[in-house]
Amino acid sequence: MPDGAPIYLDYAATAPLDARVAEVMSNCLRDPTLQGNPASGHAPGRAAAACVEFARGQVAQLVGAQPETIVFTSGATESVNLAVLGAARAAGSGKRHVVTARTEHRAALDACRQLEREGFTVGWLKPGTDGGVDPGQVAAALRPDTALVSLMHANNETGMINDIAAVGRMCRERGVTFHVDAAQSAGKLPIDVDGMGVALLSFCAHKLGGPKGIGALYLRHRPRPALQPLQFGGGHERGLRAGSLATHQIVGFGLACELARVGLATEPARIRALRERLWAGLQPAAPVARNGAAEPGLPGILNVRFPGVEGESLLFALDGSLAASSGSACSSATAEPSYVLRALGLSDLAAQASLRLSLGRETTEEEIDRAARLLVACVRRLRAALPAGAIEAIA
Amino acid sequence: MTGSHTTYSPLVRSLFERLPHAGDLAPGPGAVVHGEAIALDRGAWVRYEARIEDGRVADCAFRAWGCPHTLAAAALVASRMHGHGIDAEAVFDVRRLAAELGAPPEKLGRLLVVEDALIGMLAQALALQST
Numbered sequence: 001m002p003d004g005a006p007i008y009l010d011y012a013a014t015a016p017l018d019a020r021v022a023e024v025m026s027n028c029l030r031d032p033t034l035q036g037n038p039a040s041g042h043a044p045g046r047a048a049a050a051c052v053e054f055a056r057g058q059v060a061q062l063v064g065a066q067p068e069t070i071v072f073t074s075g076a077t078e079s080v081n082l083a084v085l086g087a088a089r090a091a092g093s094g095k096r097h098v099v100t101a102r103t104e105h106r107a108a109l110d111a112c113r114q115l116e117r118e119g120f121t122v123g124w125l126k127p128g129t130d131g132g133v134d135p136g137q138v139a140a141a142l143r144p145d146t147a148l149v150s151l152m153h154a155n156n157e158t159g160m161i162n163d164i165a166a167v168g169r170m171c172r173e174r175g176v177t178f179h180v181d182a183a184q185s186a187g188k189l190p191i192d193v194d195g196m197g198v199a200l201l202s203f204c205a206h207k208l209g210g211p212k213g214i215g216a217l218y219l220r221h222r223p224r225p226a227l228q229p230l231q232f233g234g235g236h237e238r239g240l241r242a243g244s245l246a247t248h249q250i251v252g253f254g255l256a257c258e259l260a261r262v263g264l265a266t267e268p269a270r271i272r273a274l275r276e277r278l279w280a281g282l283q284p285a286a287p288v289a290r291n292g293a294a295e296p297g298l299p300g301i302l303n304v305r306f307p308g309v310e311g312e313s314l315l316f317a318l319d320g321s322l323a324a325s326s327g328s329a330c331s332s333a334t335a336e337p338s339y340v341l342r343a344l345g346l347s348d349l350a351a352q353a354s355l356r357l358s359l360g361r362e363t364t365e366e367e368i369d370r371a372a373r374l375l376v377a378c379v380r381r382l383r384a385a386l387p388a389g390a391i392e393a394i395a
Numbered sequence: 396m397t398g399s400h401t402t403y404s405p406l407v408r409s410l411f412e413r414l415p416h417a418g419d420l421a422p423g424p425g426a427v428v429h430g431e432a433i434a435l436d437r438g439a440w441v442r443y444e445a446r447i448e449d450g451r452v453a454d455c456a457f458r459a460w461g462c463p464h465t466l467a468a469a470a471l472v473a474s475r476m477h478g479h480g481i482d483a484e485a486v487f488d489v490r491r492l493a494a495e496l497g498a499p500p501e502k503l504g505r506l507l508v509v510e511d512a513l514i515g516m517l518a519q520a521l522a523l524q525s526t
Binding site: 308310312313316317349352381384385386387388390393394 | 401403411414417418431435438440441442457458459460461462463466
């Protein structure tokens with residue numbers, strides 16, 4: 001981040017574009033030999049297609065897949081929509097039941113609500129207070145007519161990691177299609193789609209230093225899950241996602257995946273240590289509590305609440321100094337408390353007193369220490385103005 | 396989950412950064428009165444405290460929990476109470492205050508909590524004066 005810019009602790013929303021990715025994208029956009037449509041058979045088209053296929057391999061490798069299993073989309077939201085709607089609709093008339101959790105991203109929740117409008121029944125799992133979905137809950141929810149189970153690998157607000165491999169085994173044994181939303185975990189945790197028993201897996205570029213506007217859906221090769229496309233017009237991506245491929249976006253996505261894959265050897269441990277340093281640095285602001293369990297959790301997400309502190313005031317106090325996310329939903333003008341935190345059992349006020357701090361590749365120790373000092377000072381200042389008894393009453 | 400998209404006027408920014416008159420009253424002569432309004436469901440909790448001398452507010456302080464508009468409004472009203480008679484309506488009109496602060500319509504309910512706390516405090520001051 002440039003000098004004077006706020007400390008950026010909102011990597012779970014989006015990661016800054018990696019300079020190396022920006023360069024390769026820029027080169028792709030400028031290179032006169034790469035201006036063809038990758039679907040065209042002429043030389044410029046074939047050159048663009050070669051770039052796309054090279055990147056497809058890089059993207060596939062990040063999740064332990066083969067290149068031909070990757071379908072490019074516009075991002076994780078589209079991938080999740082395609083997986084949830086496409087798999088449920090393709091399952092046939094005897095399979096009208098879907099299982100998901102209340103703490104999923106809106107991309108999955110809203111897709112499941114759409115399925116309900118179409119006559120499907122959705123089993124909504126409630127996670128435990130640690131934020132995780134127990135595989136036993138999934139087992140109990142499965143029915144003979146279950147078409148699909150859709151779960152996050154890691155929660156976007158708390159970072160809590162679900163036991164995907166256990167659910168994957170169960171789904172495979174029962175012949176149920178299993179979709180995993182890996183928007184937060186791809187490039188942050190090792191993923192092996194075969195070992196995890198995943199049939200469909202959604203992820204995107206911009207959470208891992210790639211460009212916005214490009215994502216992927218992994219589609220298992222054998223047995224291949226049935227999937228209905230959502231858009232039509234050209235038969236691109238094996239008929240599953242029509243539309244001309246954006247060569248430069250895909251090239252950037254590919255390099256971002258490659259960089260993330262290489263970084264998996266060291267970055268999770270470094271970022272986890274920074275997260276714990278931040279948590280320790282916040283202790284002078286006690287009372288302060290962690291939302292969701294620390295482990296198993298994504299290395300880069302720390303969701304904290306400061307009892308007695310009003311969320312909007314905290315964000316405003318930090319404005320210009322620190323970029324983070326509040327415990328309120330972005331989709332509402334009236335700052336609705338986070339449905340994820342409420343599903344974990346927090347009250348509306350506790351959810352609103354929460355902050356998601358998410359770290360990433362460019363986060364430094366110096367930034368973490370500065371962020372902790374800043375947060376402690378802001379929390380203390382706001383608490384100094386509280387009426388007597390407010391911390392206890394609002395907590 | 397993301398940051399707030401609310402915009403804040405320069406006056407709200409200035410008051411929020413300084414929070415003038417937040418905290419407790421300084422020791423001094425005169426009777427101390429207070430008023431408090433709590434509406435957690437609306438997102439505001441305000442408590443005023445004032446020292447009354449010769450029918451006027453000699454000093455006024457507030458404590459509050461709420462959004463930046465609530466804190467700014469509580470601070471602005473506390474500032475204006477200094478040296479003022481114990482006549483709330485002359486000082487406080489919630490719609491005028493909202494306009495002055497550039498508060499969006501959905502914040503009116505919170506500013507009414509500020510008003511309730513002030514009215515409570517002034518009612519106590521009036522009762523004190525009548526005795």
